[in-house]
Amino acid sequence: MSERLAPGATVGILGGGQLGRMLAMAAAKLGLRARVFAPEADSPAFQVSEKPVCAPFEDIAALRRFAEQCGVITYEFENVPAHSLAVIEELRPVFPPRRALVSAQDRLAERRLLQACRLPHADFEFVAEAAALEPAFTALRGRGHATAYLKKLRHGYDGKGQLRLEGSQDIAAAQDWLGREAAILEAAVPFLFESSVIAARARDGDIVCYEPARNTHTHGILSESRVPSGLPERLIADAFAMTRAIMERLDYVGVIGVEMFAIGGDKPDSLVINEIAPRVHNSGHWTLEACTVSQFENHIRAVAGWPLGSAERHADARMVNLIGEEADAWADILAQAPHRSLHLYGKAETRPGRKMGHYCDLTPLNRAPSAES
Numbered sequence: 338m339s340e341r342l343a344p345g346a347t348v349g350i351l352g353g354g355q356l357g358r359m360l361a362m363a364a365a366k367l368g369l370r371a372r373v374f375a376p377e378a379d380s381p382a383f384q385v386s387e388k389p390v391c392a393p394f395e396d397i398a399a400l401r402r403f404a405e406q407c408g409v410i411t412y413e414f415e416n417v418p419a420h421s422l423a424v425i426e427e428l429r430p431v432f433p434p435r436r437a438l439v440s441a442q443d444r445l446a447e448r449r450l451l452q453a454c455r456l457p458h459a460d461f462e463f464v465a466e467a468a469a470l471e472p473a474f475t476a477l478r479g480r481g482h483a484t485a486y487l488k489k490l491r492h493g494y495d496g497k498g499q500l501r502l503e504g505s506q507d508i509a510a511a512q513d514w515l516g517r518e519a520a521i522l523e524a525a526v527p528f529l530f531e532s533s534v535i536a537a538r539a540r541d542g543d544i545v546c547y548e549p550a551r552n553t554h555t556h557g558i559l560s561e562s563r564v565p566s567g568l569p570e571r572l573i574a575d576a577f578a579m580t581r582a583i584m585e586r587l588d589y590v591g592v593i594g595v596e597m598f599a600i601g602g603d604k605p606d607s608l609v610i611n612e613i614a615p616r617v618h619n620s621g622h623w624t625l626e627a628c629t630v631s632q633f634e635n636h637i638r639a640v641a642g643w644p645l646g647s648a649e650r651h652a653d654a655r656m657v658n659l660i661g662e663e664a665d666a667w668a669d670i671l672a673q674a675p676h677r678s679l680h681l682y683g684k685a686e687t688r689p690g691r692k693m694g695h696y697c698d699l700t701p702l703n704r705a706p707s708a709e710s
């Protein structure tokens with residue numbers, strides 16, 4: 338096992354979005370330097386990076402030079418090519434481990450991981466090519482699932498790369514959409530709400546889990562996360578146990594996000610895992626304000642080989658994403674609530690569906706919601 342980083346050492350971050358930006362700021366807080374490697378010239382994380390490198394992930398020579406100047410490398414984005422990680426891990430430690438990246442990059446590999454851990458996930462069929470869609474749909478229908486999600490194996494995010502099928506009338510269009518790609522066809526889960534666990538695992542195996550959040554998505558994009566989630570204690574314990582099982586199986590180091598569906602009658606009685614993100618996660622942004630040690634700080638501590646901090650929260654929190662033009666109202670958003678914390682990601686261009694910032698409203702645990710505002 339590699340040495341722990343000393344203050345002043347450099348953490349390399351692959352990927353230049355808002356997650357990389359917040360990781361770099363957490364590294365700076367700890368007296369570590371952050372260097373960002375990303376392909377896009379206007380990457381938001383470049384603004385807070387020492388000597389950023391703008392090059393494609395496929396530029397092996399640039400990656401090697403970058404790695405040589407870092408003490409440890411991490412990533413904020415699960416679509417970094419696995420072979421790029423393989424190249425740099427010959428030079429420096431890379432966390433989370435490549436096997437975690439590989440399992441999360443491909444929806445079939447992700448399902449195989451859940452199966453190996455004996456964890457619940459939606460019923461699914463592998464669709465190797467467009468012609469296999471109809472029999473897959475028939476098979477799911479035969480098992481009692483009328484509605485399904487067709488998800489391309491790779492590169493999906495924010496609801497992109499997937500299509501909801503309401504019935505066999507949707508198959509032909511879905512085949513066109515799929516083209517020559519492979520996919521999984523997954524039964525639609527009739528969830529009460531969505532939830533997620535953010536957890537960190539240190540190099541020595543220590544694990545801390547943040548309380549599950551309750552997540553709301555709009556058009557496949559996370560719009561809001563809040564804690565407490567409304568999950569009963571028993572299901573919170575289940576969510577933690579499932580997350581620990583995944584981390585232990587992967588010999589994970591760093592922060593992971595595990596998305597889940599809460600299912601049941603009027604109240605949730607069980608959880609089904611939807612997706613695993615081998616990185617800090619949008620549904621954990623509330624930890625910046627509601628916990629002493631945020632997901633970003635715990636990720637940096639984990640990859641640097643430092644002791645983790647507590648995941649306990651000292652406030653109820655509601656995190657709201659600012660998508661596209663919503664962020665233009667930042668001044669009003671600030672004026673509305675004194676206990677509101679605002680984050681803007683420094684993105685030059687506003688685009689519909691693009692995450693431009695977020696805010697977090699806090700209610701300290703020992704104070705009534707309306708106090709002082």
Ligand SMILES: Nc1ncnc2c1ncn2[C@@H]1O[C@H](COP(=O)(O)OP(=O)(O)O)[C@@H](O)[C@H]1O
Nearest residue numbers: 459486493494495496497523524525526554612
């Ligand atoms: N099997 C499913 N049943 C019900 N809703 C689903 C299912 N799969 C995805 N969704 C909805 O679509 C959202 C995005 O899907 P997800 O698989 O998490 O992809 P990504 O976040 O990578 O775009 C989920 O958060 C959920 O709201």
Ligand SMILES: [Mg+2]
Nearest residue numbers: 495596611612
């Ligand atoms: Mg998701």
